[in-house]
Amino acid sequence: MTAALALVAGFPVAASAGTTSCLPGGTTRCRVWTGTVVRVTDGDTLYVDVAGDGTATPRSIRLIDAQAMELSVHSAVRAKRRGDCHALAATARLEQLIRAGGGIVRLTAQDPEAQSLGRPLRAVQVRIGGVWRDAGLDLVRRGLALWQPWAGEWAWNATYRTASQQAAAEGLNLFDTDACGPGPDQPAQLSVDVDWQQELLHVTNGSPTAVAVGGWWVRDSGLRRFTFPARTVIPPGGTITVHVLGTGRTTATDMFWGLSAPIFDNPTGDEQAHGDGGYLFDPQGDLRAWMIYPSS
Known part of the structure; x- marks a missing residue:
């Protein structure tokens, strides 16, 4: 925010x-x-x-x-x-x-x-x-x-x-999800959702099988990134929420980036047209899911 x-x-x-x-x-x-x-x-x-x-x-x-x-x-x-x-x-x-x-x-x-x-x-x-x-x-x-x-x-x-x-x-x-090489879990149906008000980034697995995302990372349009710990898994239909601000107890569903300042720009409907994006990359550097907001 x-x-x-x-x-x-x-x-x-x-x-x-x-x-x-x-x-x-x-x-x-x-x-x-x-x-x-x-x-x-x-x-x-x-x-x-x-x-x-x-x-x-x-x-x-x-x-x-x-x-x-x-x-x-x-x-x-x-x-x-x-x-x-x-x-x-x-x-x-x-x-x-x-x-x-x-x-x-x-x-x-x-x-x-x-x-x-x-x-x-x-x-x-x-x-x-x-x-x-x-x-x-x-x-x-x-x-x-x-x-x-x-x-x-x-x-x-x-x-x-x-x-x-x-x-x-x-x-x-960048938006060719296997441009850097196929896999891992290439058929996985993954999505990203940004809550810019609460400074949250949600990664959801819409696939019928679990997806191991240890070593994968998320970012906004800046260079900073949060890398998922080894052995992190998103179950079928499950969601992991990355809390951008502060620290907390890491669980299977909630992880903490630990930043001290917000990163996601608030969208505006005026001529300045502010917005931002949330992006999920795999260890090969393939961009696997994203949200660019607001929609045009």
């Missing part, structure tokens, strides 16, 4: 060329910069030499509203990269988009001081065939990144959420 991740003020802002639509064809206005991409770090981060900032030093830019899976080994050589399932594919797609745009990008943000871990938060657009295309939206629509809303940077929420739900409905990439 959080209002979304906080943004940190006081970040030195590069010279801005003015304003433009936050999303190509959109109506909400954003500050805009241009720059040249020096390298792609992973599926949601890249280094950009921002024009007009008074320095030739590239800045690490974090994509707004797109959360790719993580690389553990970063390299300019694709064959040397290692990481979570889908991390390499997301990185390669972002590189492909940057190359198609000639390495020139347009960066937009509602708040020029928005940042994540010291990196400016920006939507990244590439010009392909004379048309500006949103790179983060491309990744989310292809199911190569999760939708991750940010407080203060809401202009993308409705579009990205719909794109993520479309990717899920079509079983693309």
